[in-house]
Amino acid sequence: MAVLLDIQDLHFQYPGASQHVLSGVNVTIEEGEFVALAGRNGSGKSTLARILNGQLHSSSGSILLGGEALTPTNKQAQRRRIGYVFQNPDHQFIGATVWDDLAFGLENHSVHRETMIQRMNYYVRLLRLEDLLHKAPHQLSGGQKQRVGLAGILVLKPDIIILDEATSMLDPKGRHEVMLALKEISNQGITILMITHDMEEVLEADRFIVMHQGSIVADNVPHAVFDDGPLLETTGLKRPFVVELQQELSKAGITFEQDCHSEKELIDHLCKYNFQV
Numbered sequence: 001m002a003v004l005l006d007i008q009d010l011h012f013q014y015p016g017a018s019q020h021v022l023s024g025v026n027v028t029i030e031e032g033e034f035v036a037l038a039g040r041n042g043s044g045k046s047t048l049a050r051i052l053n054g055q056l057h058s059s060s061g062s063i064l065l066g067g068e069a070l071t072p073t074n075k076q077a078q079r080r081r082i083g084y085v086f087q088n089p090d091h092q093f094i095g096a097t098v099w100d101d102l103a104f105g106l107e108n109h110s111v112h113r114e115t116m117i118q119r120m121n122y123y124v125r126l127l128r129l130e131d132l133l134h135k136a137p138h139q140l141s142g143g144q145k146q147r148v149g150l151a152g153i154l155v156l157k158p159d160i161i162i163l164d165e166a167t168s169m170l171d172p173k174g175r176h177e178v179m180l181a182l183k184e185i186s187n188q189g190i191t192i193l194m195i196t197h198d199m200e201e202v203l204e205a206d207r208f209i210v211m212h213q214g215s216i217v218a219d220n221v222p223h224a225v226f227d228d229g230p231l232l233e234t235t236g237l238k239r240p241f242v243v244e245l246q247q248e249l250s251k252a253g254i255t256f257e258q259d260c261h262s263e264k265e266l267i268d269h270l271c272k273y274n275f276q277v
Ligand SMILES: Nc1ncnc2c1ncn2[C@@H]1O[C@H](COP(=O)(O)OP(=O)(O)OP(=O)(O)O)[C@@H](O)[C@H]1O
Pocket: 014, 015, 017, 021, 039, 040, 041, 042, 043, 044, 045, 046, 047, 048
């Protein structure tokens, strides 16, 4: 697969701060990858996301998106190519109804009406928004708002979607809805960078990057990162319940051909055993 995002030796320091918040970030993300990014509070995740979407500018280093440099001078174009989903779903609504909201960005970019309707219908179906189209933002649950927010970004056809703790204000049902939507989007080949503190969500991603004190200290498949005890200790991360339980069951002789990514997968696996009580 082709490299989509190529970040090299990125440094950043907030004005007046004595230290760098990002101190040499190097990472490449390929087209279609679903990447989770985590780390302690203050490790620099949101700063990195804000640099990527053009809100902040790095002190040094380079960022290439599809081979093209992202610079302060192409800020507008940059924002169009990177879709950013906010933590608070109320911060991204503009339209009076869901349908108007989806149309707003496309009208703003002068997309032809026929193309506009086609795209809107496609993402409405993908994110299962059919019943919400005529509702006003205040009539939606948090999970529904985030799904509408995602659709509003997807219709603009960004190269990558960045979510900065986009599920942290949602209840379990809302989180579940958004994670299902992200899986659907990822299955369509859309590249996703998801910042999260939720280790169960990390298991849904193909790849897990961990930041610590402004640098990347781990980059692997989620289960491999969760196998690294000292790393988890240093970075304050906790193994998700599913990984913890799978490890304990393995020690007790219950074998797994592959790693489980959700409680459902784990339960399905256990159901194959005939336990003697
Ligand atoms: N506008 C700002 N001015 C000065 N320092 C800032 C500013 N925003 C963030 N910082 C500092 O930069 C560091 C990194 O912050 P950042 O928000 O990128 O971390 P994070 O990993 O996203 O944390 P969290 O998990 O809490 O969201 C922190 O020490 C923070 O206090």
